[in-house]
Amino acid sequence: MPTVDVLDRTNSKVGQLDLSEAVFGAEIKPNLLHEVVVWQLAKRRKGSASTKTRVEVRGGGRKPWRQKGTGRARVGTRRSPLWRGGGVTFGPKPRDYSYTLPRKVKKAALRVALSDKLGEGKLTVLKGFDLEQIKTKAFVEVMDNLETQNALVITAAADEVLEKSSRNVPKFKVLRAQGLNVYDILKYDRLVLLEDAVAGIEEALS
Numbered sequence: 001m002p003t004v005d006v007l008d009r010t011n012s013k014v015g016q017l018d019l020s021e022a023v024f025g026a027e028i029k030p031n032l033l034h035e036v037v038v039w040q041l042a043k044r045r046k047g048s049a050s051t052k053t054r055v056e057v058r059g060g061g062r063k064p065w066r067q068k069g070t071g072r073a074r075v076g077t078r079r080s081p082l083w084r085g086g087g088v089t090f091g092p093k094p095r096d097y098s099y100t101l102p103r104k105v106k107k108a109a110l111r112v113a114l115s116d117k118l119g120e121g122k123l124t125v126l127k128g129f130d131l132e133q134i135k136t137k138a139f140v141e142v143m144d145n146l147e148t149q150n151a152l153v154i155t156a157a158a159d160e161v162l163e164k165s166s167r168n169v170p171k172f173k174v175l176r177a178q179g180l181n182v183y184d185i186l187k188y189d190r191l192v193l194l195e196d197a198v199a200g201i202e203e204a205l206s
Contacts, residue, residue, distance in 0.1 A: 051091030
């Protein structure tokens, strides 16, 4: 069973925490992480790219020139894709890029991502943030104490003071445990779990 040190805001050890082997000791499968990241990014695509086909381009009601006798190629409309300003052949249209992925695949990928962070020594369990007021400087001081300049912080529930204190600091993100996802875990260098969030994560992924 993996064991990690529990730290306080000053980076001092205040205890130890046993982590679930099933959640934080999973076999590392890069292909699983890739599959879920591609799925997440596909869901985020707006799919708003659009071009006009020959029936949507303005104009073209009149035949540019007569069919025979001019020496030029026959043409029936200025909206032809062969003409400049004409329609686009097989161009993009608004579409939905999202698709479904089995829940067990998403959970398995989360376990792999968490296990990978723990294995690399980039997972920190924090006793609590306990900021007294919304203050960016106070948040930065805690991160400096933890010697990290790029981290994803996971809380058990909504924490308005912490969320607002961190939102203007680049390379940091505060996320609630129910919103934990593979893309954000991999995007940030370190993963900081508040101690009270660990139990909820283990329960959801066991």
